[in-house]
Amino acid sequence: MCGVEVHMTVMVKCGVGVYMMIFAMSGVEVHMTILAMCGVRVHMSWGDVGSWDLSCPDSRCSEIRVSPQRETLYLVSRSAAILTLNFIVHHGSFNIKLTSSSKVRLLIWRILHEALPTSEWLLKRHLRSTAFYFRCEAPVETLVHALRDCGKSKLLWLQLRPNIHSSDFFSEELKPWVLKNLACKDPVEGIPWAIIFIHAIWLLWFWRNMNLFDKSFIWPANATKQVWTKAKEAWDTLGKENHRLKQEVLIAWEKPKNGYVKLNVDGSAKGQPGLAASGGVIRDEYGNWIAGFCQKIGITFSLTAEPWGIYQGLTLCWNRGLRKFCVEIDSMLALQKIYSQSSMLDPNAQLLRRIKELLQQSWDVTISHVHREADQCTDWMTTHIENLKLGLHIFEYPPHDIVYYLFTDSLGISWSRMM
Numbered sequence: 001m002c003g004v005e006v007h008m009t010v011m012v013k014c015g016v017g018v019y020m021m022i023f024a025m026s027g028v029e030v031h032m033t034i035l036a037m038c039g040v041r042v043h044m045s046w047g048d049v050g051s052w053d054l055s056c057p058d059s060r061c062s063e064i065r066v067s068p069q070r071e072t073l074y075l076v077s078r079s080a081a082i083l084t085l086n087f088i089v090h091h092g093s094f095n096i097k098l099t100s101s102s103k104v105r106l107l108i109w110r111i112l113h114e115a116l117p118t119s120e121w122l123l124k125r126h127l128r129s130t131a132f133y134f135r136c137e138a139p140v141e142t143l144v145h146a147l148r149d150c151g152k153s154k155l156l157w158l159q160l161r162p163n164i165h166s167s168d169f170f171s172e173e174l175k176p177w178v179l180k181n182l183a184c185k186d187p188v189e190g191i192p193w194a195i196i197f198i199h200a201i202w203l204l205w206f207w208r209n210m211n212l213f214d215k216s217f218i219w220p221a222n223a224t225k226q227v228w229t230k231a232k233e234a235w236d237t238l239g240k241e242n243h244r245l246k247q248e249v250l251i252a253w254e255k256p257k258n259g260y261v262k263l264n265v266d267g268s269a270k271g272q273p274g275l276a277a278s279g280g281v282i283r284d285e286y287g288n289w290i291a292g293f294c295q296k297i298g299i300t301f302s303l304t305a306e307p308w309g310i311y312q313g314l315t316l317c318w319n320r321g322l323r324k325f326c327v328e329i330d331s332m333l334a335l336q337k338i339y340s341q342s343s344m345l346d347p348n349a350q351l352l353r354r355i356k357e358l359l360q361q362s363w364d365v366t367i368s369h370v371h372r373e374a375d376q377c378t379d380w381m382t383t384h385i386e387n388l389k390l391g392l393h394i395f396e397y398p399p400h401d402i403v404y405y406l407f408t409d410s411l412g413i414s415w416s417r418m419m
Contacts (some may be wrong), residue, residue, distance in 0.1 A: 001017065008214070012235075035195070035217070036136055039263065042137070048118035065308075072393070078186065084116075086110075093418070102351055103202070104199065104202045104234075107201065108178070111178055111201070112175060112178060112179075114174070114320055116143055116287045117129045118131075118136075118143050119132060119140070120143075120350060121142050122322060127346075133145065133150070134211075134212060135150060135152070135208065135212075136150045137210055138150070143174055144174040144177065145206055146204070146221065147201055147204050147205065148169075149170065156168070156223050156224060157200070160196060160200060160224060161193070161196075162187060165390075169181075178201075181193065181194065182194050182198065182275075186385050188347060188363055189333075189337060189340070189346070190305060190332070190333050190340065191228075191235045191333070191335065192232050192235070193236050195231050196227065196228075198233040199227055199230040199234060200227045203227055207220070218331075222347065224347065225301060225303070228273075228347075230272070230289045230301075232303055232333050233272070236332075236333070246415055246419060247418070248417070248418055248419075249416070249419045250266065250415070250416060250417075251371050251373040251414060251415055251417050252371075252374060252409070252413060252414040253287055253374045253375070253376075253377075253409035253412075254374070255412075256325065256326055257310060259285070259324055259327040260286050260325055260326060261285070261317075261324070262282070262325060262326050262327075263280055263281070263282050263313045263314075263325055263327045263328070264280060264281050264327075264329075264370075264377065264378040265279070265280040265306075265309035265310050265313040265327060265378060266280070266306070266329065266375060266378040267279075267304075267307070267309040268302050268379075268382045268383060269300060269301055269302040269304075269305055270303070272301055272302065273299050275296055275299060275305065275306060276298065277281050277294060277295060277296050277385045277388075278294070278295045278297065278306070278312060278315035278382060279292070279293060279295070279381030279382040280292060280309055280316070280377050280378055280381070281317045281377045281379050282292050282313075282320075282322070283314070283406075283409075285365045286308075286410065287406065287410030288407055288410070289398045289406060290321065290322075291394065291395065291396060292377075292381060292394075292395040292399075293308070293312055293313070293316055293381075293392060293394050293395065294381045294382065294385060294388060294390045294392075294393045294395070295308055295312050295391070295393070296390050296391060296393070303334075303348070304348055305346075305351060306331045306334040306380070307334055307348050307355060308337075309333065309378075309382070310338065310349065310355055311358070312353060313350060314355065314358045315358065316326070317365075317392070318324075318358065318361065322363075323362075323363040324363070324366060325365055326367075326368065327366065327367040328369070328370040328374070328377075329367065329370070330369065330372045330374075330375050330379075331369075332369050335367060336370050336405070337352055338352065338356065339367075367395055371417055373415035373416075373417050374415075376405045377398075377405045377406060380402045380405065381399075383404070384399075384401070392398050
């Protein structure tokens, strides 16, 4: 990639609180660019006596800030590296691979280069008259204060990881703090801490900006839940990637063993949060329909809908007198939460406790993970809820549109998946 030498940076005010930054190689280039931004056109610069007048209007001179460029080499390759799939942070002994969306990787890069416009950052560049922090009335808004030490930020970190007080989490400087947490692979509720950390950082900065620019914005009461949802999405789609060539695998619904029935459950939300539903299908050892259900939950997260599917499915099996069956779900995180010790701060802690109590009843039941291709009937049940009222709906007979999937499942027909 190419490198461009930059001699100065110019900030020109374009509106209320809006500035345009110019990276320039020469004074002439700066001057001509400023004139254009100030509304000066070529014909306006031709003087009465036939000579050029390139002076800037007095009314705009006070709105221009010029400063030498500290880093004289601006590499185009830096921006490209941020947007690649596997952005690697090199910093001293750290070598950290960030596997996340481009907007999150870009934010982390800007944090490490202290290039986010906090009040302190703007004051140093003469774009604000004070470094006062609008959210918590701190005298100075530094980046580490906004993302970690402010009251609401600190509360979020403590809710995400209650034992964090026993470490030096709240005492480190910005860069070591970020890099150390990016390198942390310790699982928290089944998700690597680094994945949770970067999405908490992204949401904290997003909410900070909403708080600043949107007067109607209210700090979310379910902030912790939103971080968990973002982290789960990232982990489900990217966290399991081993950066190997994918292979086509054939996956099919498998019949339960003789004398057992099978319960497939699922949960989904159209948005995070969005209209959510859980659903399930119970079939016998031949693939025949026994019962099904769909629960239209309302506006919530998929992380909540999935446990509801397990709970309603187990309850339905118990009420029907079914005592020997296996449960399949396509969410590995939901499965891990069931078999791990739930945190009281988990928004679904009460629901998970009720599921565990059901599993301790006198019956023979196992829960396992399957891919979505082996669970297409239940997937249909949770995504076709437009005409249903809120609440639980029991289906004694299969809906017409999933008869095809029931038939193909009973025949053992496989579906292709790249893995």
